[in-house]
Amino acid sequence: MDLFSFIECAKQTRSSKALFDLLVSCASEEGFSEVAYGALTFAEPPRLLGYLPPTGTVNFPPDWCRRYFERNYRVIDPVVRRTPTLRGPFVWDELAKLEPGEKRVLDEAKEAGLKHGMSVPLLGAFGRLSVVSFASPFDDADPQYRMSHLKTLAWHFHLAFAEIARLSNSSCKRKDILSEREKDCLRWVAEGKSSWETGKILKVSDNTVNFHLKNVMRKLGTTNRTQAIVKAIRLNLIEF
Template identity: 65%
Template sequence: MPKSVAGGTKWTYFASSNAQNSRSPEVLFDLLVSCSSEQGFSQVAYGALTDAEPTRRPEYLPAAVTVNFPSAWRERYAERRYNAIDPVVRRTTMQSAPFLWDQLAHKYQLQPGEMRVLNEAKEAGLKHGVTVPLFGPFGQLSVVSFASSFDDVDPEYRLSRLNALAWQSHHTFAEIAPSSEGKCHMKVALSEREKDCLRWVEEGKSSCEIGVILRVSENTVNFHLKNAMRKLETNSRTHCLAKAIRPGLI
């Protein structure tokens, strides 16, 4: 079995340990920061963009479960109501996959106010960022944003790993919330080949690469992954992986 990515082994161990039973968002968030810091992204914000938001602590910004961005930046952001013009927030609802903050200006014709938010965030120490939209049932949308204070970090290289970590942490948070979208009460049995494919997805491998490793065709890999997604009622590989990890299916 390959080693998990983005602190996945650490996260999986934690989730199955007594610490998970503490039902503490603070402990979970500390682990999330620890895992993302290993990838060079020690600043994290996790929250909901829809009304059906998870339980949050009152001292944090609205619609956020928790955030450890620099306090001066959080205060400035709130005072100037940057959430209304933040291009990261505004573009999250338009995305179906994780995206880099650095690419927003190239992909969209940002307004001066939007550029100001990005530039001031960099000045505050958020040099590079990755945002992962987390889509749930009934139109629910949550988000995890990772930011780095390092000039030379490569967010594109870390993208798949942070994506996997975001989904894993999201499901763990959801399980301790009063109304959990993340709990899977179904009795699901994955085949050994489906498990093998998901383990290599966890390593960031493409269908073609997994096919070479397992000595099967790319179409066969896609077949097994689609079966796993169907069984776990998900519409993406990363979401499927996260749901399989939580109950220990892989």
């Protein structure tokens, strides 16, 4: 699919999953079939949100995704760390002055099948920073050569994704705004805390935490915690 066709199809797509699949299809034609899209927190240091990304916005190898979050690599990932300072697209292999932990993340990513990669920082509403990363399982892949095309794909995907989110968010009614306690529970779960840990922090039982989280999912029209976190962030109901 050429770039013009991608842009036209992206504008007409009303499903975030279908839009992501479209991006993967086009990137695969460039030799970069592994794609991830995510938002960074406002915390210092910058990091990805503290939960496994929705399957609709990442197709990196599942084993690598689990290892990445279980070992808390989001805190030392050089791609995430560099994204706020490198406003243009960058190639992973060209990142300089890596700390030992950062180098370990990239080395293990290669072992997991992400042989060569590049990332595109993307600014959104309220100054929120997102990033699209493209990776290839092929040893001879050249992200520098494909950078211009992949950057353009990333930007148009980002714009279309934001429009889908806007249309989805507009369907939420004022009566569904979360209570402060519901927001508290959701914030801590977004940071990777379990219901039990959240209960200890808030000095309530884990059953109470689960009760509030169920209310959150009902109000936001989601079916699991991850979806609720993503939607709450898009609606600016919780911040990081």
